[in-house]
Amino acid sequence: MAQALSEEEFQRMQAQLLELRTNNYQLSDELRKNGVELTSLRQKVAYLDKEFNKAQKALSKSKKAQEVEGLLSENEMLQAKLHSQEEDFRLQNSTLMAEFSKLCSQMEHLELENQQLKDEASKAGAAQAGSVVDGEEKWMLEEKVKHLEVSSASMAEDLCRKSAIIETYVMDSRIDVSVAAGHTDRSGLGSVLRDLVKPGDENLREMNKKLQNMLEEQLTKNMHLHKDMEVLSQEIVRLSKECVGSPEPDLQPGESS
Incomplete structure (x- = not known):
């Protein structure tokens, strides 16, 4: 069992x-x-990991290409702005030079009238030889002096007004250029260009800098012209004071006024 x-x-x-x-x-x-x-x-x-990495690289490259395209568009816009401002500056300079030439002619005219007044006063004193200057002639001389004074004051006021307009325009232009430059700096595309764009294409930034430098050069020329006009204004004021301060012919001894 x-x-x-x-x-x-x-x-x-x-x-x-x-x-x-x-x-x-x-x-x-x-x-x-x-x-x-x-x-x-x-x-x-x-x-799948390899394909995913390829897709990510392609997407990143596409984004960078879009950013570079945006930078190129911004560069074209800045160039168009430069051409527009160059044309504005050219017209403004032409107008200012015409005004400057006009003021120079007026200054020469004032100098001529001032010299004529001095010559007339000198001739009147020598010709009358001890007699009192004729009242009407004296009145005419005084009127000429008053006319020169009013004309000089008017031109000085007009020059100051135009100088203020020019200064405002120049400051506005500087602000526009600064904003455009700041916008380009804030875009943060420097790394994009280094990663994606060829080294030879990085002259885009240099082009932008050159455009801004050209704008600054135009602004500097306008500032120099503005200073020249201020000097001319001071010269006009000086001539006006000389006209007002021109001495009347002295009375000969023994003559009554």
């Missing part, structure tokens, strides 16, 4: 061992299949 049970137990254990081996083969086969599938999935993940 014990021997029969032992034989039965042996058979049962053999059956269990066979079942375990079968399960082991199945599990090994599944493990092999899973390993192959895992390797395939890893290859797919690596491929």
Whole structure:
């Protein structure tokens, strides 16, 4: 009985061992299949990562290209602004030079009238030889002096007014250029150009600087012209004072006024 049970137990254990081996083969086969599938999935993940990196680089390059295109558009806008302001400066300079020439002619006329007044006063004193200057002639001389004084004051006032207009225009132009330059600096595209644009294309910034320098040069010329007009205004005031202060012919001794 014990021997029969032992034989039965042996058979049962053999059956269990066979079942375990079968399960082991199945599990090994599944493990092999899973390993192959895992390797395939890893290859797919690596491929997808590579494609994702390519897509990111392409997207970044596209954004940088758009930023560079924006910088080029800004450069073209600055060039157009320069051409427009150059034309404005040319017209303004032409107008100012015409006004300057007119003021020079008026100053020469004032100098001539001033000299004529002095000559007339000198001749009147020598010709009358001790007589009182004729009242009507004296009145005419005084009227000429008053006329020169009023004319000089009017020209000085007109010159000051135009100088103020010029100064305001120049300051506004400087502000416009500064804003444009500041906008370019704040755009933060320097790194974009270094990363994407070829080194030879980085002269865009130099072009912008040259355009701004040309604008500054035009503004400087206008400032010099403004100073010249101030000097002319001072000369007109000086002539006006000379006209007002021209001495009348002295009376000869023994003559009554």
